[in-house]
Amino acid sequence: MxxxxxxxxxxxxxxxxxxxxxxxxxxxxxxxxxxxxxxxxxxxxxxxxxxxxxxxxxxxxxxxxxxxxxxxxxxxxxxxxxxxxxxxQHAAEEKADSTEDYLYNRELNAQLQEAINMLPPQQQLIFRLHKEHALSYKQISAQMKITTGTIEVQMNRALKSLKKKLSHLKGNFPFL
Known part of the structure; x- marks a missing residue:
């Protein structure tokens, strides 16, 4: 062999x-x-x-x-x-997913903006300054010439109101 x-x-x-x-x-x-x-x-x-x-x-x-x-x-x-x-094909599927995510996030943002627009003017301003412009309560207090305690109360009310209006979207917004 x-x-x-x-x-x-x-x-x-x-x-x-x-x-x-x-x-x-x-x-x-x-x-x-x-x-x-x-x-x-x-x-x-x-x-x-x-x-x-x-x-x-x-x-x-x-x-x-x-x-x-x-x-x-x-x-x-x-x-x-x-x-x-x-x-x-995988890239096309990811792109489709990304498009869906984009549309979903756009819809969430539209609902959030609508709820913010329904807040009383002072709460709306304080909320936007703090969340959208990243100002501290102290900075907002100095800019609006009101106490930080008032800022705190108005923010709590704004958040409570938004939670109530957006309760069906619970978990989509980290600040709610």
Missing amino acids: TLIRNISQQRFRKIVEGTADRLYASMFPLCKDKAMCEDIMQETYIRLWKNLDQVKDDEAVLALLRTYARNIFLDEVRKTARRQQGML
């Missing part, structure tokens, strides 16, 4: 040495990538090794190797195309 295996290995080595340059020369124009060409050649010779017992004419083996190599190349092209199609 070892003798047969040794003969097969010698035969295989002789085929590889006799065909590698010509196979590479015929595959490179197709692949246009050295690493890909080398990978395809490696796969081609693995197929040859698996089917070596069925190869009758070592002199005509180059045509068989080119067929193997071309088929492996086409399989790789198909795999790449499927992967790219999958990525494009």
Whole structure:
């Protein structure tokens, strides 16, 4: 058994040495990538090794190797195309999700703005200065010339009112 295996290995080595340059020369124009060409050649010779017992004419083996190599190349092209199609489809789904999220957030914002607009003028102003303009109670107090205690009371009332008006959206606004 070892003798047969040794003969097969010698035969295989002789085929590889006799065909590698010509196979590479015929595959490179197709692949246009050295690493890909080398990978395809490696796969081609693995197929040859698996089917070596069925190869009758070592002199005509180059045509068989080119067929193997071309088929492996086409399989790789198909795999790449499927992967790219999958990525494009995934990107399109993400974009659709993003569009839905955008529309949902826009609707939430519209409802919030409507509820804020319904607040009494002073509460509305204090709420907007604090939440939209990020002013502290002390800064609002100085700007409006009222005490920080009044600011605090008005903010609490504004938040209570907004919670009530937007209760159906609970969890969508962190300040409610």
